[in-house]
Amino acid sequence: MRHALAVALFTAAGLMLAQGAAFAQGAPWAQGATPPKPPVLEPLPEIPPPPGVAGDPDLEPQITIKRKEAETVEEARVNGQLIWIKVTPRHGKSYYLIPDAGGVRYVRRDSLDYGLKVPLWLLFEF
Secondary structure, X not given: OHHHXXXXXXXXXXXXXXXXXXXXXXXXXXXXXXXXXXOOXXXXXXXXXXXXXXXXXXXXOEEEEEEOOOEEEEEEEEOOEEEEEEEEEOOOOOEEXXXXXXXXXXXXXXXXXXXXXXXXXXXXXX
């Protein structure tokens, strides 16, 4: 393996030296002439933003903050419909109240994370 790698490296180095010598002999600026000038480059035009990227102000939630003695309540509404309520007690961890499908009852959640919760059990420790 080492022999094949060494042969490949020496062959590549020899080819590079041979190409460099041929390039220097055939290049007109190698004999005292000036090298050719690069082509004139023009700047590219500005790319317009894709349509529809600007957010629709009607779809952005309107947040209402109500401060009370014992807690702070934040309500988020889109088009007048209540999306979630965040309750932050003065002492304790904040939680969210999310209306159910009918909008009559609220479900309490500790976060707005809907992701998959993978159990992390310790099986072995070394």
